[in-house]
Amino acid sequence: MSHVLKQTLAHAGGSTPGRGQQGMESMEGAAQAGQDMIVFDGVSKQYGGAPALHATDLTVRKGEFLSLLGPSGSGKSTILNIIAGSIAPSSGRILLDGRDVSTVPPRDRQLGMVFQNYALLPHLNVFDNVAFPLRVRGIGATEIRERVTQALHRVGLTGYEKRKPREMSGGQQQRVGIARCIVYSPSVILMDEPLGALDKKLRDQLQGEIKRLHRDLGTTLVYVTHDQEEALNLSDRVCLMNGGRIAQLGTPDELYFEPASEFVADFVGESNLFEATVVGDDTVRVGDHWTLGVRSTEGHRVGQRVKVLVRPEKIHAAPQGAAAGGSLAGNHCVGTLAQVSFVGGMTRFDLTLPDGRNMIAKGISDRAAERSPIGCRMQMQWSAADSVLLKTE
Numbered sequence: 001m002s003h004v005l006k007q008t009l010a011h012a013g014g015s016t017p018g019r020g021q022q023g024m025e026s027m028e029g030a031a032q033a034g035q036d037m038i039v040f041d042g043v044s045k046q047y048g049g050a051p052a053l054h055a056t057d058l059t060v061r062k063g064e065f066l067s068l069l070g071p072s073g074s075g076k077s078t079i080l081n082i083i084a085g086s087i088a089p090s091s092g093r094i095l096l097d098g099r100d101v102s103t104v105p106p107r108d109r110q111l112g113m114v115f116q117n118y119a120l121l122p123h124l125n126v127f128d129n130v131a132f133p134l135r136v137r138g139i140g141a142t143e144i145r146e147r148v149t150q151a152l153h154r155v156g157l158t159g160y161e162k163r164k165p166r167e168m169s170g171g172q173q174q175r176v177g178i179a180r181c182i183v184y185s186p187s188v189i190l191m192d193e194p195l196g197a198l199d200k201k202l203r204d205q206l207q208g209e210i211k212r213l214h215r216d217l218g219t220t221l222v223y224v225t226h227d228q229e230e231a232l233n234l235s236d237r238v239c240l241m242n243g244g245r246i247a248q249l250g251t252p253d254e255l256y257f258e259p260a261s262e263f264v265a266d267f268v269g270e271s272n273l274f275e276a277t278v279v280g281d282d283t284v285r286v287g288d289h290w291t292l293g294v295r296s297t298e299g300h301r302v303g304q305r306v307k308v309l310v311r312p313e314k315i316h317a318a319p320q321g322a323a324a325g326g327s328l329a330g331n332h333c334v335g336t337l338a339q340v341s342f343v344g345g346m347t348r349f350d351l352t353l354p355d356g357r358n359m360i361a362k363g364i365s366d367r368a369a370e371r372s373p374i375g376c377r378m379q380m381q382w383s384a385a386d387s388v389l390l391k392t393e
């Protein structure tokens with residue numbers, strides 16, 4: 001039996017909290033119960049002295065959809081597995097709904113898990129796979145039938161009860177995995193790259209279903225992904241990891257428009273980044289002559305080196321001489337068109353500025369602009385309010 005399958009069964013086989021577990025509730029932990037569902041208090045993990053997770057404080061609120069996003073090896077699965085109890089932290093405390101569970105085994109944490117490889121029992125049909133966690137809890141046959149029927153209905157699999165996992169597509173198998181998780185109403189659902197094995201179209205569809213499910217159930221959900229679009233689309237908040245540390249924790253909007261660092265700006269979406277020097281209030285200079293207005297230089301001194309972020313969709317690009325699109329008073333420059341492409345209803349312009357810098361601009365598809373020949377002169381405009389200074393690292 002695979003390690004993952006064993007883990008799943010351990011979770012699925014959890015009993016209701018016993019006396020021993022309640023005895024572990026510390027007074028301090030109980031006092032923190034309230035809006036916080038999961039609390040990491042200085043939690044770290046080392047493997048033979050190498051840190052997989054540096055000492056981390058993290059709070060997941062009740063009912064929240066929190067994504068753990070980051071490149072490979074950044075510590076996402078380590079956090080998820082520490083919450084699940086399948087990895088013991090090297091230091092720190094974990095509170096679940098105010099209760100210190102640092103030493104509570106996985107089966108007693110009342111969590112649901114969904115894995116990338118579904119981890120279904122191949123010899124059982126869909127009904128029995130979903131019923132499994134209820135059977136190990138000793139629930140009666142009538143209630144099992146009701147709850148399995150309802151869980152399968154929620155994931156759109158009514159009528160598939162008798163199928164074996166191998167007779168189903170990847171997307172359907174993952175729906176079974178989700179039904180098996182929600183059937184026993186866990187207070188927290190942990191999903192580890194649940195859509196990682198599916199193609200883009202199915203991923204998009206199941207993303208919508210997971211989002212709806214989360215809204216309907218109101219359960220706290222922690223979701224590991226390395227796909228930034230998925231994280232931004234699904235989450236109330238995103239916890240972006242880098243090298244075993246939290247790079248930024250915030251709403252998708254905050255990460256996208258107010259990234260805390262160049263790493264965050266780069267990882268989440270596309271960006272134009274300019275090295276610049278602060279030359280006055282809300283004004284910076286790029287290179288020798290180019291002066292830009294920025295949203296704010298508060299907290300920076302004149303002469304300080306900074307990086308300025310402008311998201312491509314905030315830059316309006318048009319062939320030089322064409323009517324300007326709106327009044328984006330503030331910043332402008334000219335350049336030559338290096339490439340134009342049509343991506344999902346947007347036109348993307350890759351531009352080269354006179355000093356050799358590259359710039360990306362994106363806008364709602366514009367037929368006239370799209371027909372602009374490569375090498376033509378383009379004029380770009382954007383507002384100072386959309387030029388954000390990044391904190392220097």
Ligand SMILES: Nc1ncnc2c1ncn2[C@@H]1O[C@H](COP(=O)(O)OP(=O)(O)OP(=O)(O)O)[C@@H](O)[C@H]1O
Binds near residue numbers: 047051070073
């Ligand atoms: N059992 C282990 N023994 C030694 N090192 C480990 C072990 N498990 C994880 N690590 C290391 O800990 C770090 C964090 O791993 P983790 O699995 O949390 O990353 P991740 O962000 O989930 O990556 P991925 O997206 O590739 O799954 C990595 O450097 C990894 O090599």
